[in-house]
Amino acid sequence: MKRKALALATAVLCSQANVVNALEVGVILDAYHKSETTALGGRTEGFGSSHSELSLSQDVANFATAHMALVGEWNEQESDLQLEEAYLQSSALPGGLNVTAGRFLADIGYLNATHSHSDNFSERPLLYRAFLGGHYFDDGIGVSWLAPTDRYWRLSAGAFTGDEFGEEGSESSIGTWTLSTEFGDDIGNNASWQMGVSYLSNKTQTSGHHEDEEDHDDEHEEHDHEEHDHAGHAHGAEFQGEKLYLTDLVWKWAPQGNNRQQQVKLAAEYAYVDDIYGAEFDHYDGWYLSGVYQFDENWATGIRHGRVNLAEEHEHDGEHEWEASRLTETSVMLSWMPTHTQRLRLEYKHQDADHMEGTDNAITFHYQVGFGAHAAHSF
Amino acid sequence: MLRIASKIFALSLFALVNTAQALTIFTCEPEWAALSKELAPGAKVFSATHAYQDPHYIEARPSLISKIAKADLVICSGAGLESGWLPALQKRAANRKIVNGADGMLYLSQFIETIEKHETEFFSTKHVHPKGNPHFHLDPDRLSKLAVVISQRLQIIDSGSRLIYQQALAKWQIKWQQSLQQWKQQAAKLKGQPVVVQHTSFSYLINWIGMDAIADLEPKPGVPPTMAHAQSLIEEARQKQPVAILTNWYQNDRAARWLSDKTEIKHLNLPATVDLKGDINNLQRLFDHLLTQLQEAQ
Numbered sequence: 001m002k003r004k005a006l007a008l009a010t011a012v013l014c015s016q017a018n019v020v021n022a023l024e025v026g027v028i029l030d031a032y033h034k035s036e037t038t039a040l041g042g043r044t045e046g047f048g049s050s051h052s053e054l055s056l057s058q059d060v061a062n063f064a065t066a067h068m069a070l071v072g073e074w075n076e077q078e079s080d081l082q083l084e085e086a087y088l089q090s091s092a093l094p095g096g097l098n099v100t101a102g103r104f105l106a107d108i109g110y111l112n113a114t115h116s117h118s119d120n121f122s123e124r125p126l127l128y129r130a131f132l133g134g135h136y137f138d139d140g141i142g143v144s145w146l147a148p149t150d151r152y153w154r155l156s157a158g159a160f161t162g163d164e165f166g167e168e169g170s171e172s173s174i175g176t177w178t179l180s181t182e183f184g185d186d187i188g189n190n191a192s193w194q195m196g197v198s199y200l201s202n203k204t205q206t207s208g209h210h211e212d213e214e215d216h217d218d219e220h221e222e223h224d225h226e227e228h229d230h231a232g233h234a235h236g237a238e239f240q241g242e243k244l245y246l247t248d249l250v251w252k253w254a255p256q257g258n259n260r261q262q263q264v265k266l267a268a269e270y271a272y273v274d275d276i277y278g279a280e281f282d283h284y285d286g287w288y289l290s291g292v293y294q295f296d297e298n299w300a301t302g303i304r305h306g307r308v309n310l311a312e313e314h315e316h317d318g319e320h321e322w323e324a325s326r327l328t329e330t331s332v333m334l335s336w337m338p339t340h341t342q343r344l345r346l347e348y349k350h351q352d353a354d355h356m357e358g359t360d361n362a363i364t365f366h367y368q369v370g371f372g373a374h375a376a377h378s379f
Numbered sequence: 380m381l382r383i384a385s386k387i388f389a390l391s392l393f394a395l396v397n398t399a400q401a402l403t404i405f406t407c408e409p410e411w412a413a414l415s416k417e418l419a420p421g422a423k424v425f426s427a428t429h430a431y432q433d434p435h436y437i438e439a440r441p442s443l444i445s446k447i448a449k450a451d452l453v454i455c456s457g458a459g460l461e462s463g464w465l466p467a468l469q470k471r472a473a474n475r476k477i478v479n480g481a482d483g484m485l486y487l488s489q490f491i492e493t494i495e496k497h498e499t500e501f502f503s504t505k506h507v508h509p510k511g512n513p514h515f516h517l518d519p520d521r522l523s524k525l526a527v528v529i530s531q532r533l534q535i536i537d538s539g540s541r542l543i544y545q546q547a548l549a550k551w552q553i554k555w556q557q558s559l560q561q562w563k564q565q566a567a568k569l570k571g572q573p574v575v576v577q578h579t580s581f582s583y584l585i586n587w588i589g590m591d592a593i594a595d596l597e598p599k600p601g602v603p604p605t606m607a608h609a610q611s612l613i614e615e616a617r618q619k620q621p622v623a624i625l626t627n628w629y630q631n632d633r634a635a636r637w638l639s640d641k642t643e644i645k646h647l648n649l650p651a652t653v654d655l656k657g658d659i660n661n662l663q664r665l666f667d668h669l670l671t672q673l674q675e676a677q
Contacts (some may be wrong), residue, residue: 023639025501040438056452058427059479061480062478062479062480062481063478065470074669089470091469091470091475091478091479091582092469092472092473092475092478093473093475094475096448096472096473096474097473098470098473126627131579145473146444146445146448146471146472146473148448148449150445151441151442151443152442152444152445154444154471183441184440184441184442185441185442186440186441186442192441192442193438193441235469252438254432254438255427256432256629257428257429257431257432257437257438258431258432258433258437259436259437259438260433260435260629261433261629261631296603296631297603297631309654330667337578337601337602338602338603340601340602357587359431371501371502372501374464376439376462376464376465376466376467376468376470377436377438377439377463377464377468378439378467378471378512379439379440379441379467
């Protein structure tokens with residue numbers, strides 16, 4: 001018994017000395033040149049940096065992790081520094097539960113909770129830029145639960161202040177709340193999939209379309225101009241509704257599951273925004289499909305095609321009218337990873353629109369390099 | 380009434396403890412799965428990777444999350460080998476038994492000395508392991524130590540079956556000692572011989588045998604071989620006449636095959652670990668295979 005206790009004590013000491021409580025510091029530097037500014041956010045024309053990041057991570061004893069990420073953006077018009085993440089997350093509570101509290105990325109959709117430095121394209125898909133401001137993070141609390149089933153099944157829920165969702169703060173104390181679930185499994189030795197459905201309830205505005213309509217319209221026009229100037233820097237979702245539904249499907253293939261050599265990654269997401277704020281219109285929606293083929297250790301190529309169906313305000317014989325607008329975007333990219341921590345990407349983007357301004361075609365050169373510790377990526 | 384109920388409860392609890400409960404063991408690499416199967420007879424053992432997968436780079440797949448969520452014990456090499464995916468699995472799985480620091484999370488690198496430790500600077504783009512080479516399962520001596528470490532951990536986690544684990548370890552040790560004698564004889568014939576490698580996958584074996592890795596097809600550790608670099612090795616290879624150019628099953632062996640064609644030095648594509656579904660499904664067989672192949676290449 002004594003011996004056992006001793007062995008246990010040494011084991012615990014050893015593991016604590018080596019694993020726990022090391023502060024992990026990571027830096028991601030992002031630099032790009034884009035030939036033209038394109039519609040609906042994303043990077044602006046010229047040289048800049050869109051998502052450079054300093055992250056700190058620290059295990060708190062064995063029960064939680066503290067994480068912080070400071071994100072910088074700069075381009076020829078402006079620069080901006082923002083705290084995107086600052087949270088405490090439990091390591092494992094009883095019953096497969098975990099709690100996250102602080103500022104963190106909402107656990108909705110496929111891409112939202114992933115860090116954009118691991119994206120395969122230089123900008124987020126249209127639906128993320130239109131409905132979630134690129135990626136939605138906020139102050140709040142989240143709970144996730146892994147079901148004890150053989151097949152992966154996870155549920156998660158979050159409640160947020162909503163202050164980071166729109167351009168302005170939230171009008172209620174719990175501005176948004178989210179609910180999501182995901183499933184996934186392998187298919188044979190070479191492929192695996194994951195599917196998710198999520199919902200976001202947005203109470204940051206109280207009944208948008210009934211606000212002083214005239215004032216609002218004037219503001220909107222001004223706002224429109226600003227939006228084009230600040231196209232690269234759209235914090236907050238531009239197109240909002242009371243309800244946002246998201247569904248995603250991801251399929252990955254690598255011979256023998258050895259994705260160091262080769263991998264095909266297909267992803268599709270669909271978003272539906274209901275009970276729209278600020279526009280007299282029934283609903284918005286959008287989708288994208290993307291395929292990326294990493295054909296050896298250093299090279300990958302991919303294509304993404306997506307669309308958003310929105311509404312644009314027009315003046316017609318002195319009357320303001322809301323009209324369906326549509327934006328389609330196709331991106332083609334080739335990326336080279338000279339080392340595990342660096343990536344150089346060349347991307348061509350083509351936009352097409354009905355009743356929407358600011359569309360263009362653009363070529364982007366994008367370089368990214370990481371230093372220090374780097375959090376493991378989820379699927 | 381309550382007393383009877385509690386007695387029944389206590390009895391059923393006792394019955395539960397007494398039936399040697401089958402542990403569920405999740406290993407990051409197949410070598411630890413093979414070893415666990417021998418050291419924990421009756422345990423359910425699952426390996427996250429196999430011999431055809433580079434353990435640095437797998438995805439934190441949904442199926443692995445649900446597997447690790449049910450594990451009583453997770454055994455990994457550590458030293459940063461799994462840092463690209465294991466933390467993501469642990470985070471999603473929310474399994475209290477296997478969080479870092481718990482008895483159920485065993486990083487074997489903590490119990491041995493690793494080789495090839497690198498001083499890393501923060502602003503370095505190289506892919507090196509500051510905690511040393513994590514492929515230490517290819518050293519038969521370190522494996523002897525690690526078998527004891529694993530067995531001890533099994534005895535802590537599942538103390539009811541301590542005797543079973545002790546017996547299994549003793550049995551394994553006898554077999555291992557016998558094999559060691561044979562391997563040492565084979566190694567003696569290979570000692571001092573030059574060899575070309577790709578990455579540091581076989582460093583521990585090469586050191587144990589006493590062979591000499593004269594060149595690495597990787598221009599820098601972790602950076603995939605380039606033709607230009609392979610070209611630069613031709614002269615040296617022709618001069619020193621290495622026994623073989625070594626690659627392993629999960630690597631791209633294009634550069635090795637090319638160099639082999641140019642220099643007529645034999646290219647050996649060897650398993651870097653056990654193949655649980657094939658013939659080389661335990662560590663004994665792995666070393667038998669590796670040493671025989673190297674010897675035949677001479």
